[in-house]
Amino acid sequence: MIKRLSLLLTMAGFLFSLVACSGGSPTTSEGSKEDGTAKKESKQLVVVDWGGTSSKAAQKAVYEPFEKKYGVNVVVVSPTDTGKLLAMVESGNVEWDVVNHDTDVALRLESQGLLEPLDYSIIKKDDVYPHLVTDYTIGLQLYFTNIAYNTELFPGDHPKTWAEFWDTEKYPGSRSLYKNPMGTLESALLADGVKKEELYPLDVDRALNSLDKIKGNIKTWWDAGAQPPQLLATKEAAVAAAWNGRVSTAKAEGSKVENEFGEALMMSTSWIIPKDAPNKDLAQEFIAFAMEPEQQAAYSNLIDYAPTNMKALDLLSEEVKERLGQTEEKLSNQVVIDVKYWADNFEEINKKFNEWLLK
Structure with a gap:
């Protein structure tokens, strides 16, 4: 789900040559x-x-x-690809109108002047979490990198904090972590005793030292969201950092997996409009529609990602809010990832993280 801008910048020129023939046929709705x-x-x-x-x-x-409602044919192209977006904007040949992107990457694109400003006379932002609203981006969904586990291996007590995730004596079994510093370093610092309100700026060296303690127990460093629930279901990993929606989907399909929202790391994606998008006015109308509480609640009823419009929570049942980690009790234990910090520091930290992985 998440493709990092720094890893793709060097490929922008190459991807530009592929834009004209990229991806085959897009997934298209009927109109x-x-x-x-x-x-x-x-x-x-x-x-x-x-x-x-x-x-x-x-x-x-x-x-x-x-x-x-609008008599529009929505053509859906997947997946989100930063390199293609960069190539289109830089070449002046933009084919995309609206993009769902990771919030930290969206902020980096904004800082480089690659996006259209959002029209807040059309888009209603008052009930959206303020830290997810900028002149060029607006958060559309919340998801968590949280502790997930195999319920057969842990039928009773299971790791509920990152310190317990790191405790392989009390909670034995292989682990799996995200092959990305964002979220992974926060979990390492929490495991090492740092309070959530004191995480930023991240002490990267301390985080890597904490990761040293568990590195030998990491069965797989995953880079695709489908991997953790599969690793857990097959018992290749007993516990994993995972995206909550992927785990709940696997659980609904019969896998013996479960989410733990203790110290879950709250992340988000955002709507953006590429600079010089061919239908940018219509794109503003679309984002306005998508951000309404009714649409946000309908989406969260279908998949376990939480709304960013706080009024949408009022339209969800207590059962759904429980699954989304949006009850008062669960929210109090969660950690909000500082996307602005990552937008400013991802490239440098990612280099250091990858060097550590190779040691």
């Missing part, structure tokens, strides 16, 4: 219909998202209702 027939002159909006179950949920909750 607004009346009496069973597609509107012949419907407008088109190209929306880029991550694909998979999140895209299917967005199709039902956001894309199809937007098509019906």
